Amino acid sequence: MERATLCVQAGYKPGNGEARVLPIYQSTTYKYNSAAELAALFDLESPGHMYTRISNPTVECVEKKVAELEGGVGAMMTSSGQAASFISVFNIASAGDNFIMMGNLYGGTTNLFLVTMKRMGIEARVVDESMSDEEILSRFDDRTRLFFGETIANPSLTVFDFDRFAPLAHSKGVPLIIDNTFATPILCRPFEHGADIVVHSSTKYMDGHAVVVGGMIVDGGTFDWTKGGKYPELTEPDESYHGVVYTKAFGNAAYITKARTQLMRDLGATPQPMTAFLLNLGLETLDLRIRRHSENAMKVAEYLESRKDLIESVSYPGLPGSPEHEKALKYLDGGLCSGVVSFSMKGGRDAAMKFMDSLSLASIVVHVADARTSVLNPASTTHRQLSDEMLREAGIDPGFVRFSVGIEDVGDIIEDIQGALEKCR
Numbered sequence: 001m002e003r004a005t006l007c008v009q010a011g012y013k014p015g016n017g018e019a020r021v022l023p024i025y026q027s028t029t030y031k032y033n034s035a036a037e038l039a040a041l042f043d044l045e046s047p048g049h050m051y052t053r054i055s056n057p058t059v060e061c062v063e064k065k066v067a068e069l070e071g072g073v074g075a076m077m078t079s080s081g082q083a084a085s086f087i088s089v090f091n092i093a094s095a096g097d098n099f100i101m102m103g104n105l106y107g108g109t110t111n112l113f114l115v116t117m118k119r120m121g122i123e124a125r126v127v128d129e130s131m132s133d134e135e136i137l138s139r140f141d142d143r144t145r146l147f148f149g150e151t152i153a154n155p156s157l158t159v160f161d162f163d164r165f166a167p168l169a170h171s172k173g174v175p176l177i178i179d180n181t182f183a184t185p186i187l188c189r190p191f192e193h194g195a196d197i198v199v200h201s202s203t204k205y206m207d208g209h210a211v212v213v214g215g216m217i218v219d220g221g222t223f224d225w226t227k228g229g230k231y232p233e234l235t236e237p238d239e240s241y242h243g244v245v246y247t248k249a250f251g252n253a254a255y256i257t258k259a260r261t262q263l264m265r266d267l268g269a270t271p272q273p274m275t276a277f278l279l280n281l282g283l284e285t286l287d288l289r290i291r292r293h294s295e296n297a298m299k300v301a302e303y304l305e306s307r308k309d310l311i312e313s314v315s316y317p318g319l320p321g322s323p324e325h326e327k328a329l330k331y332l333d334g335g336l337c338s339g340v341v342s343f344s345m346k347g348g349r350d351a352a353m354k355f356m357d358s359l360s361l362a363s364i365v366v367h368v369a370d371a372r373t374s375v376l377n378p379a380s381t382t383h384r385q386l387s388d389e390m391l392r393e394a395g396i397d398p399g400f401v402r403f404s405v406g407i408e409d410v411g412d413i414i415e416d417i418q419g420a421l422e423k424c425r
């Protein structure tokens with residue numbers, strides 16, 4: 001089925017006389033008729049739910065929907081995108097190991113990888129697109145466990161070059177993990193471009209209404225964990241689970257099964273059934289919404305580009321002049337580039353703040369990617385403590401504005417921008 005159909009139909013198939021809409025199984029626990037049946041579940045011999053920290057029927061339906069949308073063999077929902085990123089790495093990396101990360105990842109992910117995971121003895125090694133293949137390959141060693149990138153990076157809007165980086169990762173025998181949050185599976189299916197694991201902050205376009213925080217990990221089922229002996233946690237007995245060997249017992253779903261049965265059990269970064277229900281409502285309209293976001297954003301980017309009097313530069317992969325444009329056409333379906341547009345105001349931080357204060361339809365929020373148009377200036381908010389000089393060193397222009405284009409009428413959005421720019425003259 002096409003993705004628009006999967007958004008609506010996948011994951012939940014009611015039987016005769018059952019609720020047409022995905023029910024909310026608001027229960028932490030599940031009843032069994034015999035001790036033996038429950039014991040089989042604990043031995044991972046039969047499928048079923050035992051405790052909502054590990055799995056839940058409502059959550060499971062949404063996981064199935066996202067797995068189908070991405071074209072993977074299984075998915076696990078988490079309590080947030082941060083939890084998804086963390087578990088996706090920690091599932092195959094331990095103290096003493098390292099991994100490769102792109103330097104343009106979302107700030108929260110960068111902090112998690114470079115600061116917090118460092119305290120666990122796991123080292124993230126930063127690479128970027130400007131480096132040669134030789135330079136990037138020289139960052140790998142025999143303790144390197146994975147390569148991590150973002151399809152459309154937040155907020156630089158750089159498009160990940162799958163054809164270049166997937167073969168590099170695979171030549172070193174490690175999987176490619178991709179954060180597909182901004183693109184969503186409607187605009188890009190990373191597994192079709194060589195990725196092995198996909199993660200999401202479902203808080204963004206998947207929910208799309210700014211109502212629930214959540215995350216998702218999807219297993220492509222294609223990576224051979226047994227090759228090269230690099231992943232003993234998947235290929236050797238797990239003493240915390242009766243000596244199960246995940247690759248033997250679960251085949252191409254080894255990675256996602258271990259993430260749930262071992263890490264979700266131990267870490268408890270569990271999504272609530274109500275959250276999954278609300279996420280499912282968002283997913284039903286994802287195909288419609290992400291197209292509208294993308295079309296609106298393209299028009300907004302074109303308008304901003306025409307305002308060279310007040311705007312220094314506009315960054316949007318859909319613009320033909322963008323250095324990301326070629327990759328956008330190659331990897332993003334229909335060249336649709338999602339809803340976030342970044343630009344820099346002439347006049348720096350003060351001009352950016354004046355512009356934001358002068359908007360009326362677009363609201364100032366610490367969020368992107370929902371139905372309502374919103375705006376953020378890192379220099380005056382999330383990066384407020386930094387001087388202009390420090391900001392530039394961190395690659396952020398003080399006049400930089402991250403504009404998340406909603407699904408309102410685009411004429412109204414542009415009129416709002418136009419009115420605000422007039423006040424910045």
Ligand code: PLP
Binds near residue numbers: 080085154181201214
């Ligand atoms: N990945 C990306 C690309 C994001 O934009 C975010 C949040 O903004 C995250 C991960 C973290 O997700 P969450 O806020 O759901 O924990």
